[in-house]
Amino acid sequence: MSSVVIHDPTLRDGQHAVRHQLGVAALRGYAEAADAAGIPVVEVGHGNGLGASSLQVGRAAVSDDVMLSTVREALRHSKMAVFMLPGWGTSDDLRKAVAHGADVVRVGVHCTETSLAERHLGFLREEGAEAHCALMMSHMATPAELAEHAARAVGYGARAVGIMDSAGHLLPQDVTDRIGAMAEAVDVPLIFHGHNNLGMAVANSVAAAGAGAAIIDGCARGFGAGAGNTQLEVVVPVLERSGYATGIDLYALLDAAEFAERELMPAPPVTGSLSIVSGLAGVFSGFKHQVLDQSARAGVDPRDVFFELGRRQAVAGQEDLIVDVVAELSARKAAI
């Protein structure tokens, strides 16, 4: 039986579903439950990572300092991880996280922009922290491109590198191809982080392990925006049944998930129409609210907007494209 390391971003990626409003009691309670279950790595933070709490993407209920010290105290065995997006987070934030005892630091970049992580990965290498590089929106790059960027990230200092299926667009064969190509290019552990827009998060995670991924992400009850993440307490026993040891206690894991459902979220994620459409279109689901607002005002179908954004390969940060697409669809409609 081979083994995989389970990485749990419930207290970071899940924050997107509650506008970053998890409080100290929720953070502590879940971290303790995850630790008791033997989950190897517990990630915490604002949904957009270190330093991201802001008017633009939402202020967190709790500061980075308090999040980190709360979770650090709660974890006896599990490692603590943080996430950062260059631009939102800075080297100062990384320094602070290391000082708070973060064992794993993940730097996330768009899948073909690893160069943006170079400085941060280099800094973390010097600090001796376990640096991961996560290639986001990974459906937008070919397996060969991802392999090339994985090799670059390792060159910059990443001790693990992997892909996030940020739009929930990938199907199992897509994952197999991508992880497989990366496994040939680098010797560090490979990460897979799934989203469930097309109901494939668990199947994709098993495909990733089969292709050589050694670190699999999952969130309790799939806690996350829209259709949510890979459901942690499902993927763990399914990986075990598929021949991958996780070292996690099943009953304690189910208890942690019940705590999460009760104390962290108003309700578990539902795969609604726009989650499905954004998954099919391959568009970041974080565009949802702006697409809905602008479509309603212009009287166009938000689903058309998502598919057109997908054709234009829109990525996070390109919210201006929504304005263009809505205006164009509205004009096209008026011309009929």
Next chain:
Amino acid sequence: MSSVVIHDPTLRDGQHAVRHQLGVAALRGYAEAADAAGIPVVEVGHGNGLGASSLQVGRAAVSDDVMLSTVREALRHSKMAVFMLPGWGTSDDLRKAVAHGADVVRVGVHCTETSLAERHLGFLREEGAEAHCALMMSHMATPAELAEHAARAVGYGARAVGIMDSAGHLLPQDVTDRIGAMAEAVDVPLIFHGHNNLGMAVANSVAAAGAGAAIIDGCARGFGAGAGNTQLEVVVPVLERSGYATGIDLYALLDAAEFAERELMPAPPVTGSLSIVSGLAGVFSGFKHQVLDQSARAGVDPRDVFFELGRRQAVAGQEDLIVDVVAELSARKAAI
């Protein structure tokens, strides 16, 4: 591009999630929406099928007669299907369903008990109805056994035969093996009906199509007991993307699913701890309430009860086994 026929049991299997309380307006509204989306077959009935409304498994809000006439009126293009379990349903019920204009009649039996369907399938053959035979709890039989029973069902008169993953236990390779063996044994269309206890319903459905299944079941928002069924409006576009034409209009399908979420269910299904455990154990999730009640009274862990029921290969109708298992676990605990 090959094609698959989508069969939609939202108004029958979904009833389990609302104790068979769907009313006339809900039945009519969803049937109209499904018809507008071009869903080929719409199934309706009490969750346990024709004639099942009773104190023992729950009285439906609406009689079989009213359900059938309501849905028949609402469907302009889609075929109407009904389900029956020999023992609950009788030949009189089948006669009534055919008189109401049911196009497809599914007879469900435990996967190794096709002989129980012989008389009913023979009757339907004489009536000229399109008879299907569904082999339930199909994880409990080997591919070879399922192939043998599929051939028997076809001999009795079934014009399509397939498997229900009633416990939500199967993984994609298990489905491939089972459908593959059946495809070698019979020449009629093969059916796959999934449940989502292990997050695999959509992936299993794609695997089924890949192995030769021509009829795929799905319910709007996965409407069904516990972790629910294969989510219809997800599996359809994923099948399309995987190379299987369905003939269904995506936007109208998404609209039907939104109607279902709003008008049929208090909330979409959630994959909770006991759904996961019953899926792993391979036990019918309908045991849940009795397992919970009896475990609480005896002070034993309901998860242990499910796993022990799985080891004893309990099937629906063997509720007495729950009493035995709870008593034994309780005695074992007292002896420690």
